[in-house]
Amino acid sequence: MTLPAAETAAMRPSVGRFRLPSLAMSLPAAWIVLALAVSLAAPLLPLPDPFRQALLRTLQPPSWAHWLGTDSLGRDVLARSILGLRVSLLVGVGSVAFGLAVGGALGLVSGYFRSRVDLWISAAMTVILSFPPLVLAIAIVSYAGPSLVLVIVTLGILFVPSFARIARANTLSLADREFVLAARAMGMRNGRILAQEILPNLAAPLIAYSMLMVAVAVIAEASLSFLGLSVPPPEPTLGGMIATERANLLDAPWAVFGPAAVLFLTVLSLNVLGDQVQRRLDRREAAL
Amino acid sequence: MLAKGLRHAASLVGILFSVSLITFLLMNLAPGDPALAILGETATPESIAALRDSLGLDLPLWHRYLSWLGGVLQGDLGHSFRANESVAGAILQRFPVTLELLIGAQVVALGLAIPAGIYTAYRARSAADKASLAISLSFVSPPPFLIGIVLVYVFALQFGMLPATGYTPLGESIVGNLRTMALPVLTLALFEFPVYMRLLRSDMVRTLQQNFISLARAIGLPPWRILLGHALRPSSFSLITVVGINMGRLIGGAVIVEVLFGLPGIGDLLVNGIYQREYLIVQGVVLFVGVFFVLINIVVDLLYGLLDPRVRLDAARR
Numbered sequence: 001m002t003l004p005a006a007e008t009a010a011m012r013p014s015v016g017r018f019r020l021p022s023l024a025m026s027l028p029a030a031w032i033v034l035a036l037a038v039s040l041a042a043p044l045l046p047l048p049d050p051f052r053q054a055l056l057r058t059l060q061p062p063s064w065a066h067w068l069g070t071d072s073l074g075r076d077v078l079a080r081s082i083l084g085l086r087v088s089l090l091v092g093v094g095s096v097a098f099g100l101a102v103g104g105a106l107g108l109v110s111g112y113f114r115s116r117v118d119l120w121i122s123a124a125m126t127v128i129l130s131f132p133p134l135v136l137a138i139a140i141v142s143y144a145g146p147s148l149v150l151v152i153v154t155l156g157i158l159f160v161p162s163f164a165r166i167a168r169a170n171t172l173s174l175a176d177r178e179f180v181l182a183a184r185a186m187g188m189r190n191g192r193i194l195a196q197e198i199l200p201n202l203a204a205p206l207i208a209y210s211m212l213m214v215a216v217a218v219i220a221e222a223s224l225s226f227l228g229l230s231v232p233p234p235e236p237t238l239g240g241m242i243a244t245e246r247a248n249l250l251d252a253p254w255a256v257f258g259p260a261a262v263l264f265l266t267v268l269s270l271n272v273l274g275d276q277v278q279r280r281l282d283r284r285e286a287a288l
Numbered sequence: 289m290l291a292k293g294l295r296h297a298a299s300l301v302g303i304l305f306s307v308s309l310i311t312f313l314l315m316n317l318a319p320g321d322p323a324l325a326i327l328g329e330t331a332t333p334e335s336i337a338a339l340r341d342s343l344g345l346d347l348p349l350w351h352r353y354l355s356w357l358g359g360v361l362q363g364d365l366g367h368s369f370r371a372n373e374s375v376a377g378a379i380l381q382r383f384p385v386t387l388e389l390l391i392g393a394q395v396v397a398l399g400l401a402i403p404a405g406i407y408t409a410y411r412a413r414s415a416a417d418k419a420s421l422a423i424s425l426s427f428v429s430p431p432p433f434l435i436g437i438v439l440v441y442v443f444a445l446q447f448g449m450l451p452a453t454g455y456t457p458l459g460e461s462i463v464g465n466l467r468t469m470a471l472p473v474l475t476l477a478l479f480e481f482p483v484y485m486r487l488l489r490s491d492m493v494r495t496l497q498q499n500f501i502s503l504a505r506a507i508g509l510p511p512w513r514i515l516l517g518h519a520l521r522p523s524s525f526s527l528i529t530v531v532g533i534n535m536g537r538l539i540g541g542a543v544i545v546e547v548l549f550g551l552p553g554i555g556d557l558l559v560n561g562i563y564q565r566e567y568l569i570v571q572g573v574v575l576f577v578g579v580f581f582v583l584i585n586i587v588v589d590l591l592y593g594l595l596d597p598r599v600r601l602d603a604a605r606r
Binding site: 125126127130131132133134135136138139142143214219222223226227228229230239242249250253256260263264267268270273275285 | 302303304307311314315332356427428429430431432434437439440445536537539540541543544547548558559562563567569573574576577578581582
């Protein structure tokens, strides 16, 4: 895993160059809506208790009672996968929101005021980028002790440089445009120019990029939880479930491949959607 | 030119210092007493006080940083209490495994990506090209350990062709080493190759539209000579950069893959250091990986200039 912050962003558009048929757009969208709905409504769903152990019913194959079978402690794999998915999405959305807010603000300030401020902010970003992202995440989480908030903030910090870079690059070119000059000539203050003139124009590129970053964050959380460095048990995480049930891979592949499929489909859908949004945006910008 | 070189060197030193500072602060600002963490819950107050004294934990922070940095510059990363070996020794002993994994993965990924990238660029918009896009999206999407688990399930558990875990040193048996490294290397390579393939493809599609390619075609050169002899080199610059940058992404992936396959590399050392609360080992590995990563990026920067005359000219003009 990998937290490929800037580099994936740079190459994502080239991963897909063709317009996929619209089915390839609606299926991922449907999956994401389903994933969000199910993870929000998890406590209300008629599912077996994800924490109840049944030592007489361990490693049961999929059945009507347990759609994805049971794990090595007899717990329902589907119910646990849904709770794990909830953690993944929470971390994905939370950390990207953090990166977007902090990185976007820093990039905005740095691209607008340039000079000294820009230099300091760029230096700070270089420092964050000078560690392999996953290793830095592992180090922070392991020193400070794993918890949901910490995982969100840690991954969020790792996303700050790439959001800052995008915001800065866009602000640099926007700051020289006529409408900004006009606003300044009318005596608008810097704060208002930033908030009312520049920020609305930054929203589109930053939001398109955010979707791809949520996918990256979900992968990163899965990697951390695979190493046991995310939300601590008994709270299920997709990576943690896979790591624990790996020992029974031959006897009960469903206990591993169930959460694995949930993880895979979620990230794949986010990638396809993010790709599409970004491509549409590129076209719109080319048309302007 | 000299001034530029000096400026580069100064910023390199600056980055290396900040890497060391962050590594140090991470450990020293973390909650809890490092002495207690090193000795474990059963430690007596006297032994904790003695260790605090010998680690200099009661000195001011900047003082501790400088003396730690002084040790690091002499290759002293501290001593692991549980394993009773020097941290630097443990890292150097395990680094070759990680390096073999990283290099093997890059070689296999490029071995898959270059032919596939050339073919899909040559037959752009064909069915094979579209299929390769779907394949790349599905390989980029799972985290590397998922690819690894599927490979283990198929090749180790179902067919029993390769061992699922374990490591045979290269010095012991070359075949044994390759057998134990095959699945880990393939796991990382499959994770990287789609990105390389699509990158080469899109650059090559652009190159193939240029005039000198039309000329070569008009002369009547066979397609393979045009593709390999004329189009490949000018299409591969972004590929080279990304292969270099990806070393960092791969180090992260290598940590997971080493844990998954039980390879004794530095990723395994890092994670076991965390599980056993060996803070000095964790600190040492993080510092080592950070410095390695910074140096790789510098080398890639320099290589890029050497390979692409346009970058060299640009730099000289500035």
